[in-house]
Amino acid sequence: MNGTHLYLLWPLAIVVIMLLVEGLYCIFMTYNLIRLLIGVELLIKAATLMLVTAGYVTGQMALAQALVVTLIVIEVVFIVVATGVVIGFHRHTGSLDVRDTRNLKG
């Protein structure tokens, strides 16, 4: 197993980088708070794919899966809290525009 799947590393790394570019582009170019969270989700998907790839290539699938499960738990909590903040912001200002956050007191 060890090293036999090394040929998969670069093609999958390219896909990971493409997903990272998608997520970063979305974060930098969007003005919508919900779409910004979708960009963050895409970044997390890229990290998940990289973990699975690393586990497969190095033959440490069990460890990689354990880390992916931890990552998924963190992802869920982050998204739930972030959407709560977005709803609060929308109720407060009536907007989902990132630029309106500049007017907040804090």
Place this chain on the structure above:
Amino acid sequence: MQANLVINVIILMALIGAGLWAIMTRSLIRSAIALALTSSVLTMVMFRFNSWLAAVFELSVCAGLISVVFISTISLTEPLSPQEVLKHMRDRLARFAFLPILILVVGFALSLLKVSYNLPLPPAALEQDARNVLWYGRELDLLGQVIILISGVFGVIILFRQMRRRS
């Protein structure tokens, strides 16, 4: 071998395509659905790489629960007026039209690179059960997960309590 390669390439292209759809589509609901599709395609990749436990988590939690959270959030917001929709469409087209081209250029440029790696790989672990690794080898991770979950629950409770007080 050849069939496996073709299937892998199709799945990975579907992953990139679903991600692009999530970003490019105008409707937020469609974006959330496209994100669920991205998670489902990532689940397929995980199944093909023998990560069954992680795949089940990804499908049930990311494709299921997170989509529900996103759709609920979207349903709690107000729709745009027709004038805002027109302006928004023109704006979005100008900002996101270059993304598919950028993705293709990045993918093509990276595929041209001749990367030679001589990685010092660790010795392959004996075939272990992920549940055993998580339970007996990553106890601190489990503790961290519990703490994060509790913090998240308290965070949401406090957020919504404050919102109720304000309204």
